[in-house]
Structures are given as structure tokens and as C-alpha cells.
Amino acid sequence: MSRECRTLTTGAIRHSSPPDRARWDRIAHGGRLLQTTSSPKNCLRINPFLQNWKPTKTHLLDDLRHISAIAKKYGLRLEVLAPERSIIREMPMWDHAQADRAKIRTLGGRSVATACLKNTHSLITVGDFKKFVLGASEPEHDKHSRACQCDRCTYLRLELGCSAPADCYAGEHPEDYEADSHQEARSLFSGHEDIEIFDRCITTTGTIADALRIFTGSEDVCNKLPSLATGNAAGIIEVATDGSCLQNGEAVATLIATRVADPAVPLLHITDSRTTLEAVTKCFRKYQDEGFINQKNPDLTRAIVAATLERKAHTAFLWVKGHNGHPGNENADVLAGRRARKLAPDPVDVTVPRQFLVTGAKLKPRWHTKERVDQVIKDLRDILSIHITPETLWKSLASSTISREARQWTWMTLHDAYMIGTHWLRPSMSDELRERAICKICGQTETMEHILFTCNARGREIIWKLLHETWTTAEGLPRAPSWGTIMGAACTGRKADGGRCTAALENCWAILAVESARLIWKLRSLLLGKKRKQHIRLVEGTWSPLLEEKSDLPARWVTD
Secondary structure, three states: OHHHHHHHHHOOOOOOOOOOOOHHHOOOOOOOOOOOOOOHHHOOOOOOOOEOOOOOHHHOOHHHHHHHHHHHHOOOEEOOOEEOHHHHHHOEOOOEOOOOHHHHHHHHOOOHHHHHHHHOOOOOEHHHHHHHHHHHHOOOOOOOOOOOOOHHHHHHHHHHOOOOHHHHHOOOOOOOOOOOOHHHHHHHOOOOOOEEEOOOOOEEOOOHHHHEEEOOOOOOOOOOOOOOOOOOOOOOEEEEOOOOOOHHHHHHHHHHHHHHOOOOOOEEEEEOOHHHHHHHOOOHHHHHHOOOOOOOOHHHHHHHHHHHHHOOOOEEEEEOOOOOOOHHHHHHHHHHHHHHOOOOOOOOOOOOOHHHOOOOEEOOOOHHHHHHHHHHHHHHHHHHOOOOOHHHHHHHOOOOOOOHHHHHHHHHHHOOOOOOHHHHHOOOOOHHHHHHHEOOOOOOEOOHHHHHHHOOOHHHHHHHHHHHHHHHHOOOOOOOOOHHHHHOHHHOOOOOHHHOOOHHHHHHHHHHHHHHHHHHHHHHHHHOOOOHHHHHHHHHHHHHHHHHOHHHOOHHHOOO
16 A cells, blocks of 8 residues: 555645646646547646546556556545645636535536636636736726726737626625734743644645645545634633543543533633643644644544634643642642543544545645756756746646656656655665665666766766767757756757757757667666677667667657
């Protein structure tokens, strides 16, 4: 299961598509291309994990079909209590996965304005709608007239063919939700030192990838935004709790105290349990992201947090040393001891209201991906004076110049998804497997950078030499292999070598560079541990016919 989860994390979803390609044609996280359907009527289908539709499996690469199956098996879905602005703007506006499908069809299917927004204005994401409705806020726009003659409405009628701009502007749009009242709480408890303020902010930050969760429950996602408005009455309620040396006893006492205290008055918990205190303050977000897998008493922790969020006033926690003379703590200890001697336990309701429940665990980001993408962008800027964005790099993998197999290899490499180097040094690996982390030729821990650019393997040197000779023969200026020139090879056609290279020549570079790097990887994988002579013969025998026999090349490789 752990391997499947790593595969799914690598394939976490984020929609992205080139401006000249329809959005229905691909889904991607960092450029992971997921072929879906080519029907223009489905152009609003941009992400099956965010919308109510399924990709056509016959159009998927094998590994992407595998990722899709794993996602379904382990319940991957979008689940957050409150997304921040950046996530909201990336969300698809149509046929959302958590929307009532019957209502969506009833409200939007027969609406002329809806059809116009889809077909004429081509609005797809919430961000598109946000930009569009800005036109309605212009001073010259008449909000009360369907025949408004302002410049914006005139443009929409004449240029886009919109028959009723006023109708398209009308309607409700998502509100931003970012609450931060931490400073207000700090001032309420200013008379107490070393306290931990309970964070009432439930906003998920980052990108859509941060809102995707796996191992989710069978419950429907709650679409009702919880109200976290604060209203603090005068005074502070101080409650001392104790569990009589029972960890769950302290948590139960905290839960009961939170529920019975006046919700309009600020509440201060006095506890001698750092475990309970930190579980609902410092560590709660971490536990929630991990799905409470390694946390003791997860049901109690969820219930305490939900009960605290339901209160209208702020809540804080103060740790005191147990059995050290604190009156409240000492009295709580006596009461807890009496209750611990009961023969029959009292039932404790740990139900969490649906609007505060998040199931499953967050998909962890792949930090190596960002590092490699940043390195590609930096190399292209420093070596070829080409300025690109991460989106441009990912979209370049869709280039018809790059073969299907090379596209997949490049994507896996950028995501550090191959089992090399430190991946073999995990605690669960046996000594025999851990030996695979070391390069047999150089004696150092392997990385993809080492394999492609610095390893002393003779085959690597021969392949880069052949690439250099072939490229310079084609009247291209010399280029040293690097992350930018190899992984970003499909981006070099934008503006390379002072703008003097033709598109055909740049396509040639993309083909040679990526296929050369992939050949180095294949030879390393196939011939690891074999004699060097075999390595050299295979390199020359694999490379030479590919270049000498033009008829053996794929048709898209042949340029005039």
C-alpha cells in the first residue's frame, strides 16, 4: 500500500494546459499529462478529481491509468473546511464534484446566460469569473440596464457576440474566506504568561494540491461554511482539568469542560498534560494532515477541536506542573481520582459536527520537484537567456517533438520518482537493498544529476560526445548538458542562441537531448554491474543506427 500511496502522491492532480490546446485534453500536476477525451463539447471538463466526470481510460498512459485506479481505491478527493483565495480561484466553476448534480442541471441547463458564459465567454475556473465580473464594477457600467452602452458591454456584444452582458454579470460568486483573530485572542489573555492560544483559523492554504486528501471517509463533503465569528463577553472562565494520570482522562475532562462552559465567555484551560495541550494547539494541523495515523486518542482530539470551534469566544491553554501546589490543579486531581475508581465508565460523546469534520490525510508535497524545476529555469536563464515559468516547463512536455516514452521519463525525473540513491536508504530497506544507493563506478551515493552529468561511466561520456558532434554538425552552437538544456529542451525554441536558431533546429535539439539522457538512464539500469566493454559496445550499437538510418526515425523526427 505504501508504494501505491507514493505513486499517487507523485501523480497528485492539478489542471494545467497550453493556451493553444483545449483544457479537456489534459489534466496535470506539474505537467503530468493525462489524456482524457478530444470532444469539444467536453471542453469544460478540466479535472475529474474536482468535477463529476471520469476520464476515458483507453486514452491514458499505463502509469496514469494505474494512478487513476489507486485514487479511486483509496478515496482521493477534494476536502477542506475553508479554502483560501488562491485555491478558490483555481477551482473549476462547472459541475463541481461536491455540488448537487440534480440542482446543477436544473439551474444551469436551460439558462441562456449559463450557455453564454460557457460558450461565448469561455469561463472555466472561479478565477476566470472573478476577472470577468470586475467589468460590472466600472463606474460607467449601468447595473440596472440590460442595454448598457459602456465600453465593456459594447465590446462583449460586438467582439464576443454576447447578447446580454448584464445577464452574464448577474449572479452570486464565491466569497473569500480568510479569518485571522489570533491577535484579538492574545489581548484577551494578556494577563497570563506562557499560554497557548487555540487557533480558530481553519483555512487551507497553498494550491489545489493542498486541498486533496486520501483515505477519505464515506460521508459526503459538507458544503456549508462554518461560522467562526467571535463575540467575547466580559470576564474569563478558568477551568482546571486532570486525568488522574490517565492520558485519555485528561482529554475527556478538557472536552467536557469545553462543552459546558459558557460559549460566549473566553475560556482558559489549566492543565498539567502537555500531550493534551499540544494535541489541540501546536500539533493539531500536523495530525490532521497525517490523518491522525500516529496520534493517540484521535477521536477525542477531533471532538475537543470541534467543540472549541463551536464556541463564539476565544479559548487558550495554560500548562502548570502537576502536584506542585496549584489550587485548581490539586482539586482537579482529587476529583479525577474519585472518578477513576468508578466501576463502570461514563459514556463520552466524541461525535464531530459534519461542518468541522475533515476525513483522510493530505497528500504530501514533493519538495524535490520544486528544487529540480527551479534548477531547470535557472539554467535556461543563465545559459541560453531564456526566461520561462514552471507552467511553461510542464506544458512543454506536451510537445509533439517529445516521444511518449521520453515524456514519461522526463516527468518521472523532474519528480524524483525513480528508485535511486537515498530512496534505497529508508529504514525499512534491507542491507542488500541499501547497497543499491551507491554508484558502482564512482562509489558515491547516486542521484539523477550524478547519473546524467558527473558519473565516470564511459557510456555516459560517449553519449554526450555523440550528441555534441551531431548537434554542431547541424549548425547548432555548442551546448553543455545541464538540467536546463536537457530537461527544458522543449523550451529552447522560444528564444535560443540569440534568436538565430530555427524552429526545426530547436526541435532537433529537443529530440537529441532528451533521448540521449534517457539512453544514459536505460543503459545504467540495464547494465549496472556488467563489464565496461559491453557497455561501450551497446552504446555505440544503439546510438549509431538511430542517426545513420533516417528511415528508422519516427516521422515527426525528420525535419527538412
